[in-house]
Amino acid sequence: MKRPRCLSGVVVWSLLLATLAVVPAAALAQTQSGRADAPAGQMTWAVHFSLAPTFFDPAETPGIITPFLVLYALHDALVKPMPGKPQAGSLAESWTVSPDGLVYEFVLRQGVKFHNGDALTAEDVKFSFERYRGAGATIMKARVAAVEIVDPLRVRFRLKRPWADFMTFFGTPATGAAWIVPKKYLEKVGDEGFKKAPVGAGPYKFVSFAPGIELLLEANEQYWRKAPSVKRLVFKSVPDEATRLAMLKRSEADVAYSIRGALAEEIRKTPGLTLKATGGAFTEWIVIIDQWDPKSPWADRRVRLAANLAIDRQAINDAEYLGLAKATGSIIPSAFDFAWPAPPYPYDPQRAKQLLAAAGYPNGFDAGVISADFVYVSIAETVANYLQAVGIRIKVQPLERAAMIKGNQEKKLKNLYRAGSAAFGNAATRIEAFVLTDGMYAYGGYPDIDGLFREQAAEPDRKKREAILHRIQQLMHDKAIFAPLFEPAFINGYGPRVAESGLGLISYHGYSAPYEDVKLKAR
16 A cells, blocks of 8 residues: 655645635635624614713623623623623633532633733632622622632632522622633733723723713724624613603614613604513612611601502503513512512501501602703602602702712612612512612611521521522511512513624513623624
């Protein structure tokens, strides 16, 4: 049998040149770039609030869904929700848990680079966790004994004791603790410099930001999962709902967020526009801040119960959400793990007036203000009208979203405020942020609930733990700590150029994501 002869280098080079001479230009481009089509076009979102630099930094994630509108584009996480997976490995290609539940070890994906060219390593993971100061930071850092670098691509989280909720707090948008930033770059530019020019490992790179106007991002063609289809993403801050709709109609925006009521109905009726409701992790409610002031009328449970009975939730649902929302008696989404099916408070204004009289307020009282970000002012106004109808006199105070989040975290809001969260998690993550005495958004608390929360966190038996969490939710309902409103339908619209909006691809995520999956129609 003859052995094949080796071709000389000259012959091989000649053959290669001859081959390239007949390769079509498009095929050559595919050979050079590794893909047939480079990112192309521009997709524009009309965003319902003013974007702020704080949303560019995962370390400041406030336990609500708002910053993830940006994080899913600029940054990436060890683990995060993705289509079909509530916890998908991203920067971590795998992870393991020790038999005793004390050690979580993550294996990082090889070859991942941040937008500035720095390679992702375990140092960045350790740095990002230790730097994290957002929602859930207190409870996580109290339970994590150490973050250990095993080697450049392996990192180990060692817990002080087993904690069944570690991955729920760490690997879902309940917090931003698993979202990784480049250590060297951040140490060089500092926190404020990072907000001005953020560098991440996500599918899009930062180009520019005009506060109150727009954020411009450009495709990261080296993104590990796949190169994005759209070249540029533009997020325009458009707080006025009618203006967002007008932009959608004029094709000045491809996706418009948060369109409600008659304007949402207009999307349904307009040829070429598509109405898309998302939700699942979204609840909204009224926080009664003054209940922890013993001199306030709100310290009396009867007054808080009266407020709940004064609100016609179904009427608000029909007017604001086209009837697509669901009235609720809880701040915890019904689809969450360990959720207790709290009965909604009925609409009973006569009973509300009786309770106020029994509490010593037959003529009602002045309740100060109810704060709301500009997007939800109409709901706060409607709630205020219902409260005033039974004698609880209150004024509406509109705020920019970033200012409201900051004021809330610093415990500077007064009287009442309209709250909402669409951050994924479970009953425990929502209780930790909004109900516990030392929660990020709590203005006070109840010792019995705090004690039960500590008990459930240490309980290894799932059924027993569920019973404790149900008991906490029953106490929240019995004490009328909040005035729960809805599990809203987050209603959005998109235009005729859009092939894939990204809306609804990730369960329980309200915004477009993942951004590398959004597509424009071919022209």
